[in-house]
Amino acid sequence: MSDFAIYNNIPRIMPAPAGVKMPSAEPATGDSFGGLLKEAIGQVNNLEQGSQGELQKFLNNESDLHSVMIALEKADLSFQMMMQVRNKIVSAYQEIMRMQV
Amino acid sequence: MSLLTAIDVNASGLKAQRQRVEVSSANLANSQTTRTEEGGPYRRKDVIFQAVSFGNAFDAAARGLNGVEVIGVADDPAEFDRRYEPGHPDADAEGYVAYPNVSAIEEMANLVEASRSYEANISAVNIIKTMITRTLEIGR
Numbered sequence: 001m002s003d004f005a006i007y008n009n010i011p012r013i014m015p016a017p018a019g020v021k022m023p024s025a026e027p028a029t030g031d032s033f034g035g036l037l038k039e040a041i042g043q044v045n046n047l048e049q050g051s052q053g054e055l056q057k058f059l060n061n062e063s064d065l066h067s068v069m070i071a072l073e074k075a076d077l078s079f080q081m082m083m084q085v086r087n088k089i090v091s092a093y094q095e096i097m098r099m100q101v
Numbered sequence: 102m103s104l105l106t107a108i109d110v111n112a113s114g115l116k117a118q119r120q121r122v123e124v125s126s127a128n129l130a131n132s133q134t135t136r137t138e139e140g141g142p143y144r145r146k147d148v149i150f151q152a153v154s155f156g157n158a159f160d161a162a163a164r165g166l167n168g169v170e171v172i173g174v175a176d177d178p179a180e181f182d183r184r185y186e187p188g189h190p191d192a193d194a195e196g197y198v199a200y201p202n203v204s205a206i207e208e209m210a211n212l213v214e215a216s217r218s219y220e221a222n223i224s225a226v227n228i229i230k231t232m233i234t235r236t237l238e239i240g241r
Contacts, residue, residue: 066115
């Protein structure tokens, strides 16, 4: 699984914003790829929830429009990143399934 | 320093410029106000910007990263505009009325500048977004 060491950097590239609690993301053990993936998906989920919370605050007149847009952009970017990771995983899986034994 | 932190820095710039526009709008709206709660005519307000640290202590590259914040709104100490209007209820013994020290031209220039700064911050956010999107295209 050392080929997937790049995914160790996911939390560093896309950290969860301050003030957003992480209910779903458990700290990864470091070795387990599944744990890392779970953590990364949890952070994407947190950004999505953060954008929803920001939108709710805007509708209650507690936030600015630009905060909503920026939260939405962050959620969008982290989601795109997750999709790229998913594409890599699926293509690696298909590569293995095509392997002749 | 992650790219998303840079977006937060620009977000602080957007907020600061929006507050500046609000203060300028209030100045324009009150450019003829001769009565205030503190007494006397309306005094022109100005925003004070301060740099605030954005980096966290564990991220060496982001430590010097500063966003901007409006820490206060100050009164403009300039003289009031005195006009001779003896019939005005707020005229003094000599018949002069003190009008606010607001110059419409100055406020319009302020508004245009704030609006341009706002646009610049939005452009920076879009550039960062494009950079991240391009980065995700590595290996595609």
